[in-house]
Amino acid sequence: MYKIGIIGVGNMGEAILRAIIDKTSIKKSQIVAFDIDKQKLKTIEKNYQIKTTNTPKTVTKAKYIFVVVKPKDYKTTLDTLKKYLSKENVLISVIAGIKIENIKKIIKKEIPIVRIMPNTPMLIGEGTIGVTFDKNVKSQQRKYLSELFSKLGETIFVDEEIIDTVTGLSGSGPAYVFTFIDAMAQGGVKMGLSYEDALKLAVQTVIGSAKMIKELNQHPSVLRDKVTSPAGTTIYGLHELEKKGLKDAVISAIETATLRSKNLS
Numbered sequence: 001m002y003k004i005g006i007i008g009v010g011n012m013g014e015a016i017l018r019a020i021i022d023k024t025s026i027k028k029s030q031i032v033a034f035d036i037d038k039q040k041l042k043t044i045e046k047n048y049q050i051k052t053t054n055t056p057k058t059v060t061k062a063k064y065i066f067v068v069v070k071p072k073d074y075k076t077t078l079d080t081l082k083k084y085l086s087k088e089n090v091l092i093s094v095i096a097g098i099k100i101e102n103i104k105k106i107i108k109k110e111i112p113i114v115r116i117m118p119n120t121p122m123l124i125g126e127g128t129i130g131v132t133f134d135k136n137v138k139s140q141q142r143k144y145l146s147e148l149f150s151k152l153g154e155t156i157f158v159d160e161e162i163i164d165t166v167t168g169l170s171g172s173g174p175a176y177v178f179t180f181i182d183a184m185a186q187g188g189v190k191m192g193l194s195y196e197d198a199l200k201l202a203v204q205t206v207i208g209s210a211k212m213i214k215e216l217n218q219h220p221s222v223l224r225d226k227v228t229s230p231a232g233t234t235i236y237g238l239h240e241l242e243k244k245g246l247k248d249a250v251i252s253a254i255e256t257a258t259l260r261s262k263n264l265s
Helices: 011-023 038-048 071-084 100-107 120-124 139-152 160-171 173-190 195-216 220-227 233-244 246-264
Strands: 002-007 031-034 051-053 062-067 090-093 113-118 127-133 153-157
Touching (some): 011 038, 011 139, 071 100, 090 139, 113 160, 127 139, 139 153, 173 195, 195 220
Parallel strands (some): 002 062, 031 051, 090 113
Antiparallel strands (some): 113 127
16 A cells, blocks of 8 residues: 555646655655656656556555646546545545535545645745645544645645635745746846846845745844835835835735635635
């Protein structure tokens, strides 16, 4: 019996796979993966030296099964999978917007279900994960998975209704940050830097600023004020961001993405 099964090894599925291999003591021989894309499976098997399979039935030989598919594909995936599932399995849903009760209606079995929302920086060991447990998940399983998730990324445990907010903030968040970094670099280009140099400065500025918040444990506004001198360049730049509505746009983006996640169910 395998320890970990993964159904769907696209961007997120591969990120989870790599994090498990890099950050835990689980052996590659204890992992099995399935995907409808046969070429993707060949690539995964070559790059990570794990077992891949052409049928989801093999994946159900694993104790913990990550289902990492797009919301539009979840019904078809679970319909195929349900006949092979047993109480020996723990289903870990990584399907944006799909509630545990919706999954139960399809599989029609008392399988322990966990719903999580990670993000793609897990691929490099810098991910985040929001986790909610179904009542059927036993205490021993909760303990094991809590320890596993904490090794894969910055983990928070929330009620299921909050998972959609996690999706809107950190699940979609890397795309917001990538866009912001590119905008910073484009600003540098406008003012005379090469894009290569501007991007290098923008990336390290974001990395360094994030690390300051985490390691100094200070509120972002406190650290912002330390950079902002009276009548200096920073306050002029911040004023422009306020006029253009940066903060309002970011808040609205998270709100809209959260509501979209709720609507998917």
